Amino acid sequence: MTERSDGAHVALSGALVVFGATGDLAGRKLYPALTRLAERNQIPKRFAVIGVARTEMSDEDFAARAPGLAARGVSFHYVAGSFDDEDTFVRLKETLDACDVKHGTAGNRLYYLATVPSAFAKVARALGAEGMAEEPPGTFRRLVIEKPFGHDLATAQELDDELHAVFQEHQIFRIDHYLAKETVQNILALRFANAIFEPLWNRRYVDHVELTVAESLGVGHRGTFYEQAGALRDIVQNHLLQVLALTAMEPPASFAADAVRDEKVKLLRSIRPLQPWDLPQLVVRGEYSAGVVDGEPVPGYRDEEGVSPDSTTETFLALRLEIDNWRWAGVPFFVRTGKRLARRVTEVAVRYKQVPFLPLPKSAVDSIEPNTTVLRIQPDEGIEVSFGAKVPGSPFRVRTVDLDFSYQEAFDEDPPEAYERVIFDALQGDATLFLRSDEVLQSWRVVMPIVEAFEHNALPLCFYEAGSWGPPEADALLGHEDKDHWRTP
Numbered sequence: 195m196t197e198r199s200d201g202a203h204v205a206l207s208g209a210l211v212v213f214g215a216t217g218d219l220a221g222r223k224l225y226p227a228l229t230r231l232a233e234r235n236q237i238p239k240r241f242a243v244i245g246v247a248r249t250e251m252s253d254e255d256f257a258a259r260a261p262g263l264a265a266r267g268v269s270f271h272y273v274a275g276s277f278d279d280e281d282t283f284v285r286l287k288e289t290l291d292a293c294d295v296k297h298g299t300a301g302n303r304l305y306y307l308a309t310v311p312s313a314f315a316k317v318a319r320a321l322g323a324e325g326m327a328e329e330p331p332g333t334f335r336r337l338v339i340e341k342p343f344g345h346d347l348a349t350a351q352e353l354d355d356e357l358h359a360v361f362q363e364h365q366i367f368r369i370d371h372y373l374a375k376e377t378v379q380n381i382l383a384l385r386f387a388n389a390i391f392e393p394l395w396n397r398r399y400v401d402h403v404e405l406t407v408a409e410s411l412g413v414g415h416r417g418t419f420y421e422q423a424g425a426l427r428d429i430v431q432n433h434l435l436q437v438l439a440l441t442a443m444e445p446p447a448s449f450a451a452d453a454v455r456d457e458k459v460k461l462l463r464s465i466r467p468l469q470p471w472d473l474p475q476l477v478v479r480g481e482y483s484a485g486v487v488d489g490e491p492v493p494g495y496r497d498e499e500g501v502s503p504d505s506t507t508e509t510f511l512a513l514r515l516e517i518d519n520w521r522w523a524g525v526p527f528f529v530r531t532g533k534r535l536a537r538r539v540t541e542v543a544v545r546y547k548q549v550p551f552l553p554l555p556k557s558a559v560d561s562i563e564p565n566t567t568v569l570r571i572q573p574d575e576g577i578e579v580s581f582g583a584k585v586p587g588s589p590f591r592v593r594t595v596d597l598d599f600s601y602q603e604a605f606d607e608d609p610p611e612a613y614e615r616v617i618f619d620a621l622q623g624d625a626t627l628f629l630r631s632d633e634v635l636q637s638w639r640v641v642m643p644i645v646e647a648f649e650h651n652a653l654p655l656c657f658y659e660a661g662s663w664g665p666p667e668a669d670a671l672l673g674h675e676d677k678d679h680w681r682t683p
């Protein structure tokens with residue numbers, strides 16, 4: 195290991211094997227992230243990148259996909275072949291062994307599955323069959339894999355069994371790119387490195403919590419994929435429940451990977467199981483119709499490329515969750531996500547209870563917005579605290595004002611992009627920002643009743659205009675005189 199100026203260690207040697215090397219994810223995210231890591235001297239000194247995909251290509255043509263890296267002396271190799279063909283893996287093994295000899299990659303391998311999900315188990319099995327998953331003493335063999343982790347609880351469990359038949363849990367790095375966002379990690383800093391928030395972070399002071407992951411984009415060219423996913427599988431089961439877990443979990447014993455993951459799993463387990471007969475009161479399913487976003491007219495979901503003209507896939511989902519533990523009993527968590535909403539914003543808003551007694555006439559209070567702590571995750575990353583302040587002059591009046599912290603203004607450093615962090619951490623073997631198997635399965639447990647209700651079309655589909663904040667029915671979820679509408683981010 196060598197030490198970087200900020201104290202993080204860079205692995206000395208290793209090979210990165212990219213399965214699906216010619217695909218969209220590799221081209222759009224992996225190679226640019228690797229190039230930026232190289233610019234910051236955050237790749238191993240002795241490093242090789244080996245691409246595996248079906249297309250025939252020379253090593254030089256493969257290297258040309260990441261020009262910045264090749265220029266820094268990283269060696270590039272390409273293995274053309276099908277994942278169904280044993281010979282592909284035999285040739286990959288030969289290439290890797292040759293890299294150990296020629297480039298000093300020392301038997302360390304990071305296998306990155308940038309493939310279609312149907313290939314995940316197949317590639318893992320083939321690696322196992324060639325003896326490429328076992329870790330000889332003093333080396334690492336790690337598998338990086340991205341969602342979807344299954345299509346439901348049963349298939350997630352199957353995939354897990356397949357991976358565990360070959361790799362041990364400590365070798366499997368499941369990406370949720372939301373965890374690699376600096377502001378998501380800042381939830382931990384805010385909660386556990388400060389004395390002023392945590393004492394209020396419970397049922398005594400919090401009335402409810404609103405969590406929003408809103409996107410202004412539609413499904414773009416991913417209509418065919420999205421038809422199978424919907425907002426529940428695409429965002430709620432993973433990104434949204436992860437943000438919820440970090441917001442609501444108990445303090446971990448340390449920031450070590452398993453200490454944090456233990457607390458997240460405990461929280462996910464405490465989410466009250468959704469009962470099918472309660473779902474109409476707890477879930478709002480929406481789909482966008484044509485509208486205007488950022489001044490531009492946009493088509494409805496059913497008119498998007500690859501989408502069935504009578505599709506009932508949800509592009510919006512709002513739900514009310516309860517957490518059955520001492521900290522949160524009786525505090526509803528309202529979560530919502532959607533495509534083609536008014537703007538792109540991800541935030542957590544903790545809404546506090548009203549004061550027990552207000553020693554002022556109602557006329558002295560301009561608006562009775564509850565005190566709120568907002569964790570702005572993106573864009574415009576920061577933290578906002580709103581409270582009542584006296585309006586200057588007389589008579590005595592109170593109005594809501596904000597304290598606003600902006601990341602951009604407070605820090606000069608550019609945070610690493612999520613994929614840079616993911617690759618760097620996987621090379622170091624730091625699993626803190628990756629999902630453990632039990633987290634994935636617990637998240638599926640939470641959403642399964644909704645999956646089943648959607649399969650049976652047991653919940654109404656509410657339409658909303660593209661560019662709005664979702665179907666009006668979502669407000670009804672909050673249904674309480676102090677909280678009858680969502681905070682507008």
Ligand code: BG6
Binds near residue numbers: 409428
């Ligand atoms: C992905 C989803 O996991 O997250 C996409 O598949 C979504 O549909 C994306 O757009 C959102 O990520 P971000 O980082 O832009 O908030």
